Amino acid sequence: MAETTFGRRAVNDGKLVYRLREGKRITLDTLERIEAFVAAGLGVAPPPRGLVVPLERRDPRSNFRFFENRQKYLLFVHTCGEKRVVADRVALELANIHPRPPALRVFDAGCGDGTVLARVLRAMHGRFPQVPFYVSGKELSVEDLRLTLDKVPDRLFEHPASVFVFTNMNYAEAPWLTPASSAAAAGMIWHEVALRGGSSGEFETQIAELAPFLQDNWRANVSPRTGMPVYERPVAIVLYREDHRFLLDAVIPRAGRTEANFDLIVASQPYRAKSSVNFRAKRIIAPLARALRPGGRLIGIHSHGHDPGLEIVQSIWPDENPFSVSRHELLRAVKYELGSAGRDLNFNAYADNRSIFRYDMEALPNEVTGPIGNSTAFAAWNAAVYVAQIEDDRITEVTRDGQYLEATREVLRKHSGLWFNDESYVISRRRD
Numbered sequence: 001m002a003e004t005t006f007g008r009r010a011v012n013d014g015k016l017v018y019r020l021r022e023g024k025r026i027t028l029d030t031l032e033r034i035e036a037f038v039a040a041g042l043g044v045a046p047p048p049r050g051l052v053v054p055l056e057r058r059d060p061r062s063n064f065r066f067f068e069n070r071q072k073y074l075l076f077v078h079t080c081g082e083k084r085v086v087a088d089r090v091a092l093e094l095a096n097i098h099p100r101p102p103a104l105r106v107f108d109a110g111c112g113d114g115t116v117l118a119r120v121l122r123a124m125h126g127r128f129p130q131v132p133f134y135v136s137g138k139e140l141s142v143e144d145l146r147l148t149l150d151k152v153p154d155r156l157f158e159h160p161a162s163v164f165v166f167t168n169m170n171y172a173e174a175p176w177l178t179p180a181s182s183a184a185a186a187g188m189i190w191h192e193v194a195l196r197g198g199s200s201g202e203f204e205t206q207i208a209e210l211a212p213f214l215q216d217n218w219r220a221n222v223s224p225r226t227g228m229p230v231y232e233r234p235v236a237i238v239l240y241r242e243d244h245r246f247l248l249d250a251v252i253p254r255a256g257r258t259e260a261n262f263d264l265i266v267a268s269q270p271y272r273a274k275s276s277v278n279f280r281a282k283r284i285i286a287p288l289a290r291a292l293r294p295g296g297r298l299i300g301i302h303s304h305g306h307d308p309g310l311e312i313v314q315s316i317w318p319d320e321n322p323f324s325v326s327r328h329e330l331l332r333a334v335k336y337e338l339g340s341a342g343r344d345l346n347f348n349a350y351a352d353n354r355s356i357f358r359y360d361m362e363a364l365p366n367e368v369t370g371p372i373g374n375s376t377a378f379a380a381w382n383a384a385v386y387v388a389q390i391e392d393d394r395i396t397e398v399t400r401d402g403q404y405l406e407a408t409r410e411v412l413r414k415h416s417g418l419w420f421n422d423e424s425y426v427i428s429r430r431r432d
């Protein structure tokens with residue numbers, strides 16, 4: 001049949017074949033519809049997808065991290081004080097690290113919008129004003145990378161002896177800037193920019209000029225095998241001030257000549273609430289712990305519950321319990337995963353009063369005591385369902401009527417505000 005007829009009959013898109021030939025991508029859903037159409041034409045059953053794809057596979061349309069929750073994340077970051085409180089908690093670790101020449105090395109295991117990193121770097125400057133910094137951040141989402149890059153010019157102005165490296169590689173690769181597979185390594189893109197001038201405005205302009213490069217190269221797909229977001233090609237961008245190139249020579253990483261050896265690793269909300277303890281340990285925290293240098297410290301932070309935020313969620317979904325993996329369980333799994341490689345690590349869960357900390361929705365007092373306006377109630381609801389990581393389709397179901405906002409108002413009134421709890425833990429490598 002004509003290719004336009006094929007596209008139209010398979011997926012109601014006459015240009016399908018033309019677009020594929022041009023190198024355009026399709027979703028898994030479209031692929032399955034095409035396969036079903038071909039199978040029906042041949043009189044055979046479609047390929048047994050359910051059998052060949054691991055059970056953990058999720059529909060890309062319901063992929064929580066990438067496709068649904070961006071607006072929720074941004075609203076949450078700007079209406080709740082979490083990222084500030086997290087950075088304050090991380091900054092306490094600066095008293096316990098012992099950087100060695102040529103630089104203090106810090107790794108952000110998921111930059112998000114860069115608020116945590118920017119605040120930690122300010123605290124680092126306060127404590128180590130004359131020490132060169134090697135700052136490395138992992139972020140798969142190009143939108144989040146852009147927001148993080150927005151925070152770089154001011155840091156470079158205040159702390160000129162800084163090298164920034166951003167990468168889209170995964171947790172087991174990013175600290176070493178080395179892709180695990182040789183095929184990925186062969187396609188790796190290494191982009192170094194020595195920023196000219198001396199003002200934050202000049203740095204900003206040159207960083208903004210990276211936009212087309214990022215557009216073309218900082219691309220993520222959904223793995224057909226696992227349903228998780230993955231990079232298309234591994235990328236590392238390296239930024240520093242040209243006028244400090246000489247001083248930073250031993251700090252600037254070179255393709256093929258990289259190291260991890262971090263003094264401080266920040267893992268703020270690095271996993272989904274519903275991911276299993278084994279996934280967190282094996283894929284995220286154990287690889288990061290391997291990247292610590294002697295004396296280095298990894299601080300992990302995730303949501304804890306037992307707060308008015310969860311009360312809002314449970315007033316709508318009484319059985320919802322999203323924070324089922326505690327730091328104790330996680331650290332046990334990480335220790336087991338590392339085996340003998342964990343010999344020189346300390347796993348510090350701390351007592352609750354040291355580990356658990358609270359952050360608030362930042363409302364004016366009269367916004368949560370008198371009549372509660374829609375935008376306050378909505379920001380509170382957003383924060384509650386974001387932190388509990390409720391899927392979009394379940395939210396849509398309950399937001400058809402106004403009951404969810406009334407339930408939110410009730411919790412706000414009862415507590416004269418809204419707050420949440422996070423818990424933290426530290427993995428440290430003993431000093432030589």
Ligand SMILES: C[S@@+](CC[C@H](N)C(=O)[O-])C[C@H]1O[C@@H](n2cnc3c(N)ncnc32)[C@H](O)[C@@H]1O
Pocket residue numbers: 065069073082083109110111112113116267268269270271272303386387388389
């Ligand atoms: C965008 S990030 C975290 C980035 C960055 N480290 C930060 O703390 O903002 C990756 C994951 O964190 C989740 N996340 C971020 N803040 C959260 C919070 N306070 N509670 C629960 N999940 C959160 C997101 O849903 C997502 O799955």
